[in-house]
Structures are given as C-alpha cells and as structure tokens.
Amino acid sequence: MRCEELAEVVSASDEGVVVDDWRARRHVETCLRCQAELARYRKLVRALRALRADLLQPEAGLVADVMACLEDAGERHALRSLLSEHKVAYVGGLAVATAGAAGAFVIASRTRGRRVALAG
Amino acid sequence: MSDGGNPVPAPEVEPVMPVPADALSPLVAAAREGDRAAFEELVRRTSAETYTLAYRLLGNEEDARDVVQEAYIRAYRGIGKFRGESQFTTWMYRITANCAVTWLDRRRRHHHEELADDAQFADGSADRDPQARADASALRSELNVALQELPPRLRAVVVLRDVYDLPHEAIAAELGISESAAKVRLHRARRRLRERLFPMPGEEKAHAV
Numbered sequence: 001m002r003c004e005e006l007a008e009v010v011s012a013s014d015e016g017v018v019v020d021d022w023r024a025r026r027h028v029e030t031c032l033r034c035q036a037e038l039a040r041y042r043k044l045v046r047a048l049r050a051l052r053a054d055l056l057q058p059e060a061g062l063v064a065d066v067m068a069c070l071e072d073a074g075e076r077h078a079l080r081s082l083l084s085e086h087k088v089a090y091v092g093g094l095a096v097a098t099a100g101a102a103g104a105f106v107i108a109s110r111t112r113g114r115r116v117a118l119a120g
Numbered sequence: 121m122s123d124g125g126n127p128v129p130a131p132e133v134e135p136v137m138p139v140p141a142d143a144l145s146p147l148v149a150a151a152r153e154g155d156r157a158a159f160e161e162l163v164r165r166t167s168a169e170t171y172t173l174a175y176r177l178l179g180n181e182e183d184a185r186d187v188v189q190e191a192y193i194r195a196y197r198g199i200g201k202f203r204g205e206s207q208f209t210t211w212m213y214r215i216t217a218n219c220a221v222t223w224l225d226r227r228r229r230h231h232h233e234e235l236a237d238d239a240q241f242a243d244g245s246a247d248r249d250p251q252a253r254a255d256a257s258a259l260r261s262e263l264n265v266a267l268q269e270l271p272p273r274l275r276a277v278v279v280l281r282d283v284y285d286l287p288h289e290a291i292a293a294e295l296g297i298s299e300s301a302a303k304v305r306l307h308r309a310r311r312r313l314r315e316r317l318f319p320m321p322g323e324e325k326a327h328a329v
Contacts, residue, residue: 007311012282033320040318044310047263047317048282051176054260058171062185063164069189070159070196 001027006034012045144208151199159199162208163192170212176279177220179268187223191216213284217276217294224272259317266316270309277302278309 001009001024009024010017019025019038028034144165150158170191174184194215195202202211267275276295280286281302286294292302315323 007307007314010307010310014285037314037320040314040320041310043318044314045282047259048278048313049285050256051260051263051283052285054172055168056172056175057168058185058188059181062167062171062188063160065185066163066167066189066192067160069193073193073196 003031003034003037006037007041010038010041012041017042017045145204148199148202148204148208151196152202159196166209166212169209170216173213173216173279173284174220176267176283177217177272177276178223179272183223183227187216187219190219190223194219210284210286213280213286214290214294217280217286217291221276221295224276228272262317263313266313269316270312274305274309274312277305278313281306282310 001021006019006024006028009019009021011020012018017038019028028038144162147158147162147165151162167188171184171188174187174191175181178184178187191212195212198215202208267279270278273295277291280291280294281288288299288302288306292299295302297305
C-alpha cells in the first residue's frame with residue numbers, strides 16, 4: 001500500500017475508525033506518517049459524528065407549511081382519483097350519446113328517402 | 121436562494137436535541153392507520169432533524185424548507201408501507217436525501233449551483249470545560265464551512281455516512297449511484313476535509329495556495 005491510499009482503506013463505525021485491509025494495517029503499524037494521518041481521520045470522523053447532535057431550529061411555521069402542503073397534495077390526489085374513476089363513465093356516456101345521435105341521423109335520412117320515393 | 125451580494129441571515133439557532141426513536145413508535149403506528157393528527161405530531165417532533173439534514177445537503181434555507189415539505193409528503197404517502205425495520209428518523213433521512221438529490225439535479229440543470237452561506241448550528245454538547253467547548257465550537261464552525269465548500273455530490277455522501285450513519289447501500293440507493301461510487305466519493309470527501317481541517321506537515325502550504 002502507498003501512503004497516499006490511506007483514505008481508501010479507512011472505514012468508520014460507532015466503534016471508531018479502523019483500517020479495513022490487513023496489508024494496509026501492517027503498513028500503518030510501521031509507517032509514522034500513516035499513523036499520524038490515521039489519527040487525523042479519527043479526529044475528523046469524531047467531529048463529523050458530533051455534528052448529528054447540532055440541530056438547526058427551522059423558522060416557526062414549518063410544521064404548518066408541511067401540513068398545508070399535505071392538504072393541497074391530498075386534495076389534488078383525491079381530485080385525480082375522482083377524475084380517473086369517472087373517466088370511463090364519461091367516455092362511455094359520450095360514446096352512447098354519439099352513437100345515439102348517429103343512429104337518429106341514419107333513421108331520419110332513411111325516412112326522408114322513403115317519403116321522396118312515395119311522393120315520386 | 122442567496123444572490124451572493126446580500127448575505128442570507130443565518131437560521132435561528134436554538135439548542136434542540138434529537139428525539140428518542142422509541143418515543144415515536146406509537147405515533148408511527150397511529151399514522152400508519154391513517155391518523156392525520158399523529159402524523160402531524162411526527163412532523164412536529166422530527167422537523168428540526170429533517171430540516172437540519174436538508175440544510176446540510178443543500179446549504180440553503182429556502183431550498184431546505186421546500187425539500188422538507190416534499191419529503192414529508194412522500195413520507196405521508198408511503199407510511200403505510202413503512203414496516204419499522206429502521207427507525208422513523210432513519211427512514212426520513214433516506215427520503216430527505218432522495219428529495220435533496222432530485223432538488224440538486226434540478227438546481228444544477230438551471231445553473232444555479234453556488235456556495236452556501238455560513239449557517240450556525242446549535243451546540244448539542246454543553247458538558248465540557250470552557251476551553252474545550254470553545255475549541256469544539258471553533259472546529260464545528262470550520263467543519264460546517266468546509267462541508268458547504270465540498271461539491272454537493274461529495275458532501276451528500278460524507279454527511280449521510282459520517283454524520284447520519286447511513287449504510288453505504290442505503291446511500292447508494294437514495295443517491296442513485298453504485299455502492300462502489302458511493303465509497304469513492306466518501307474517500308474523496310474525507311480526504312478533502314482532512315486536508316482542510318487537519319493538514320499533515322507540508323499540506324498547509326498547498327491548501328493556502
């Protein structure tokens with residue numbers, strides 16, 4: 001292992017920072033530079049872990065905004081569901097109405113044709 | 121979003137501690153049954169943590185608020201499928217990370233990527249001597265600034281892994297990358313932070329240049 005590769009073999013867990021690979025561990029045991037760098041990674045990871053306890057306090061009103069968004073999203077979702085449920089009925093109704101109109105037109109035109117023939 | 125010319129005021133800082141996970145279990149159970157009031161209480165108790173993560177990933181208050189809203193909408197819709205294998209807060213971290221990445225992609229497409237202002241965080245550790253507290257506080261401030269100076273892709277991985285302790289596979293899944301890519305980004309991020317905050321002899325000059 002080369003000293004520059006130390007970051008690639010360092011892993012962190014709740015137990016601390018360890019060197020994963022046994023070859024790398026053997027190298028670190030004999031390399032003062034890597035030992036010093038490993039100590040710095042330990043400090044860094046400890047500092048990063050500690051950030052978890054530092055919380056930003058959001059501006060007042062965030063919860064109300066979230067709930068309002070949920071309300072909006074819920075209404076939009078309900079409307080979409082309603083529309084999709086009724087879509088089939090709307091399309092079916094439209095088809096029936098169109099077919100009815102077409103049928104009426106055909107009957108009317110046949111009746112008119114027969115009247116013309118009788119008159120002739 | 122800040123325009124670079126006018127500094128955005130730092131978010132209000134108050135000491136807040138994370139909510140114990142088991143305190144949320146009855147609320148999660150009720151919310152899964154469709155109890156809206158229980159879900160609202162979950163939002164109330166976890167919003168500071170969710171918001172802090174969103175802010176850390178995005179570096180911007182306004183974007184963080186929007187992402188928090190989106191994350192809770194997704195959580196509300198998906199809570200019926202949440203089986204409680206992980207803690208509710210961990211589940212929220214994953215959803216928030218996913219929403220933040222989508223947001224970052226959108227922001228990048230609109231060429232609005234920018235460095236963040238220096239937000240201040242509440243100090244959650246008060247039981248130390250004044251000198252140690254001052255040192256820790258200085259380190260935290262530097263670390264927060266250094267995190268915000270990382271490219272968003274590197275920042276997301278190191279924040280989710282080293283601050284929030286998400287496993288590599290969860291990070292990879294939420295960021296839409298492979299596990300090995302997540303690991304490579306983590307190493308790069310750690311190295312940059314280490315060089316910036318704890319330089320080895322000879323690295324100080326390189327950093328100063």
